[in-house]
Amino acid sequence: MRVLKELCRQPAGLFGLVIVVTVVAMAIVAPWLAPFDPDNQMFDGLTLEGAPIPPGGQFLLGTDTLGRDLFSRLLFGARTSLIIGLVANGVAVTIGLFVGVMAGYLRGWAGSLLMRFTDLMMAFPALLLAIVLAAILKPSLWIVAMVIALVNWVQVARIVYTETRALVERDFIMAERALGAGHARIVVLHILPHLVPTAIVWGTLGIATTVLLEATLSFLGVGVQPPQPSWGNIIFESQSYFQAAPWLVFFPGAVILLTALAFNLVGDALRDILDPTQRGRG
Template identity: 45%
Template sequence: MSQIDAGKAAEGIGTDIPSRLPQRSMRRQQLAEFWYYFSVNKGAVIGLVVFAAIILVALLAPVIAPHDPAIQDRGALLLPPFWQEGGRAAYLLGTDAVGRDLLSRLIYGSRYSLFVGVVVVSLAVSTGIVLGLLAGYVGGWVDTMIMRIMDVILAFPSLLLALVLVAILGPGLGNAMIAIALVLQPHFVRLTRAAVLAEKNREYVTAARVVGAGPVRLMLVTILPNCLGPLIVQGTLSFSNAILEAAALGFLGMGAQPPTAEWGTMLAEAREFVLRAWWVVTFPGLAILVTVLAINLVGDGLRDALDPKLKRS
């Protein structure tokens, strides 16, 4: 074999199929390493199992919910859970003030909470990455203008700013999601900008620029993939924040509106029955607590697995 052929073989030129095998092996090794560092954190594994169960419950809500969440039984107002005196097996967790099955409403409420988290994080991440890439790569007055706007947003308490925005846009779940996404966006802008500033002067970026890569390709293809670790962790933690903010807005009457089976709205409807019907407040609150805790535990595990500084030997 000539030196040229040997060079081509070493570079993988003309040997596409064999060259893919090491890449697949490397991906498997990376996944195995990721799972090892993730699974070291037992809390993260438990959180992942709980979160997966919540997703499964949300997907199978029409199948596993014993009743329609909107149907009212006027003969079963404020029934306690089945294990208390006066409870019924047909309503395992009791009913609310208008006779709706609490378990069914909790199951369907998981759909709204996960939907809010997915939409809010998608909006915040997409806009935050775009603005962060522009601020970090372009610099100058563009950077200054974007970051000063983000500083103004961060200067307000997140819930207060979300309340103001929903008051301007009008109450409702859609407007609440837009407001929460705007409140969470500055965290992604700052993370992306910091990562771009650290990466844009490295050798691989300079090499891509020399061979003719344009600014858009440099930002999206060359730099962005190396900035995803912190963004994934922040996105996971923002998912739980979005659920909490949506529940808070629903509790204040500015989020999802009755009779929507959303956990925050359920808490708002049950305020006047706290002392005489503990279940109508306790179970929606526990649902929010368990979901947010599970997501935060997963976020901690992702941080351990994706941040080289935190990987344990």
């Protein structure tokens, strides 16, 4: 509750929170809120010349090149993008926490080996690596989520490693060791609780990156495959109509931008609230 109250006191954080809650709520109620089936190719969804219908009338945001309602597809696309964002980022944070804690706590050759592997993963451009993995595997919602997770954990691991190295030198950890506490007890009861704020902040910030990466993969044709809607493949399917029907690119692009911005604003606000070095400043 304290975190929520402080978050609401920050205008940028509150704005981001409102957008996030709105997008999540619309994704949840999409089956009831969408006026049409997102995959339904309607006869009256195209003009006599076979062109998409512009926004207005019964089609709030217009139709796409196949006569499908764009508003309905954006709502269901939000479900796809957010599911991938949450799952992929959750897995990435979990992997990053495990690798970072183990490397920082064990140190020695084991810690060095884990961090050299992390450095090796960081040396590959994340987008290029994701494209290669997605192209090798058969793209689907869950495959795309796992691919994104496999390229996004390294930043979390680096941050957690640094914090863990500092924690293991603290007096209370030394005292636990002197009292004979086991490694599992020290890690679970005394190190992980101190890393929860970091995990929350990076988990929130990472969703924005994940949503953008999913949209990029789908736009390039190696992400979520049609007819399942995602914000990225909606743009991919409509890119050739950019000049004739600009709303087909503008609306999904605006939604991606706004959602990524909202998660970044919330993540920045949470960092200021949960970071002990920021408390008492103002």
